[in-house]
Amino acid sequence: MKLLNAILFSTLLFTYAVSANPVPNAAAPQAGSGAAAVHAAPAAGGDAHAAPAESAAHSDAFSFAETIAHHLSDAPLWKLELAGYDISITKRVVMLFLAAFLLVLILVPAARRIAKNPYAKPTRFTGFIEVLVNFIRNDVAHASLGHHAHPYEPYLLTLFFFILISNLLGLIPSLGELYVFAGQATGLMHAHAGHADSFSLPIAEKLWPGITATGDIAVTATLAIFTFLVILISGFAYQGAMFIRNIVPGGIPLLLWPIMWPIEFIGLFTKPFALAIRLLANMTAGHMIILVLLGFIFQFQSYFIAPVSIAGAMAIYLLELFVAFLQAYIFTFLTALFISQVQHRH
Amino acid sequence: MGPIIAIGAGLAAGLAVVGAALGIGRIGGAATEGISRQPEAANKIQTAMIIAAALIEGAALFALVIAFLMLDKIKV
Numbered sequence: 409m410k411l412l413n414a415i416l417f418s419t420l421l422f423t424y425a426v427s428a429n430p431v432p433n434a435a436a437p438q439a440g441s442g443a444a445a446v447h448a449a450p451a452a453g454g455d456a457h458a459a460p461a462e463s464a465a466h467s468d469a470f471s472f473a474e475t476i477a478h479h480l481s482d483a484p485l486w487k488l489e490l491a492g493y494d495i496s497i498t499k500r501v502v503m504l505f506l507a508a509f510l511l512v513l514i515l516v517p518a519a520r521r522i523a524k525n526p527y528a529k530p531t532r533f534t535g536f537i538e539v540l541v542n543f544i545r546n547d548v549a550h551a552s553l554g555h556h557a558h559p560y561e562p563y564l565l566t567l568f569f570f571i572l573i574s575n576l577l578g579l580i581p582s583l584g585e586l587y588v589f590a591g592q593a594t595g596l597m598h599a600h601a602g603h604a605d606s607f608s609l610p611i612a613e614k615l616w617p618g619i620t621a622t623g624d625i626a627v628t629a630t631l632a633i634f635t636f637l638v639i640l641i642s643g644f645a646y647q648g649a650m651f652i653r654n655i656v657p658g659g660i661p662l663l664l665w666p667i668m669w670p671i672e673f674i675g676l677f678t679k680p681f682a683l684a685i686r687l688l689a690n691m692t693a694g695h696m697i698i699l700v701l702l703g704f705i706f707q708f709q710s711y712f713i714a715p716v717s718i719a720g721a722m723a724i725y726l727l728e729l730f731v732a733f734l735q736a737y738i739f740t741f742l743t744a745l746f747i748s749q750v751q752h753r754h
Numbered sequence: 755m756g757p758i759i760a761i762g763a764g765l766a767a768g769l770a771v772v773g774a775a776l777g778i779g780r781i782g783g784a785a786t787e788g789i790s791r792q793p794e795a796a797n798k799i800q801t802a803m804i805i806a807a808a809l810i811e812g813a814a815l816f817a818l819v820i821a822f823l824m825l826d827k828i829k830v
Contacts, residue, residue, distance in 0.1 A: 473825075547801075682812065689815030738808045 499617035552744040575732035578620025623691040632684035643750035694728040763824040770817030777810040
């Protein structure tokens with residue numbers, strides 16, 4: 409029942425994500441043409457001289473909202489359906505697969521090499537992995553959970569590395585858009601040819617969609633629900649049925665209990681809810697600011713705006729690089745903190 | 755209805771930023787004061803400062819999400 413409640417909470421925003429990102433209908437794949445025309449505007453605007461003619465060619469002018477929605481929204485790349493449910497491989501699913509694949513590719517060899525001889529002088533590669541693992545193990549897991557940290561280390565490390573690599577992969581632009589840009593720059597491709605809809609995109613776009621997997625409420629809410637389950641399970645494992653009574657901190661007068669208990673009970677759900685929204689909003693907001701700053705170039709069609717926009721976008725991009733690490737750390741740290749709160753309530 | 759929602763969305767984002775700015779400003783001020791009083795604890799203070807700032811930023815971004823939800827209403 410509690411799990412259902414958490415899912416209900418997260419579906420509140422999930423419905424927004426779905427309603428904001430209309431997925432092209434299976435019956436009419438050409439429905440994406442509206443977004444395609446919008447997307448062609450910034451691409452065509454790369455050349456300031458050609459831009460006015462281009463924007464006159466297709467009826468709708470450059471629009472911030474639609475360009476940003478196009479870049480931040482999900483779209484199916486391979487159609488899949490199972491028992492009436494749409495389980496298409498979308499852009500974000502591809503990025504999730506890539507993140508998982510890269511994690512296996514990076515961490516398994518590192519672990520093997522370190523395990524072979526733990527006392528060997530670390531190479532650059534194993535040294536870097538060791539620094540991150542040690543940081544999470546010592547400064548996050550052991551700092552919050554003390555000597556109870558050991559069983560939680562695998563979960564916390566998985567959370568950290570998965571969120572970190574998803575955040576970082578989202579910062580690399582999609583190959584499909586670079587392909588379109590290169591095609592237009594060299595004149596080999598017609599300005600509007602590359603973006604008819606997501607199904608005719610070159611294979612590079614399908615293999616590297618360049619979207620942030622953690623910028624989706626479905627991904628962050630799933631991570632938060634796992635954290636929620638870990639909190640509940642460790643709460644009941646450490647305190648038994650007393651966990652339900654001990655939600656309220658000690659030393660509260662008995663008269664306040666009818667008020668305090670419901671508040672603290674809701675607090676149990678808001679913790680993972682806040683985790684999910686925090687990661688989602690941080691990853692979405694940064695990308696949105698970069699897109700808006702770059703969008704100014706196409707909005708004002710001026711050479712004087714471009715250097716300012718690019719310098720600003722560059723600064724925000726570097727900030728995003730920091731935020732990618734910070735949010736992975738915050739998510740892991742708060743998970744450890746919430747677990748420690750339900751453990752040591754004696 | 756549209757313009758009112760637009761004003762509301764602007765207020766939602768703007769007021770949240772005011773709150774977050776006050777919070778982060780206080781954290782920054784307290785942290786620099788703490789570091790200047792006790793420079794050897796600078797690392798620990800910095801970590802705590804960044805965590806607190808990220809938490810406040812998260813709260814401000816909640817308001818941003820709400821502002822987007824409101825903007826979404828205009829289109830319909």
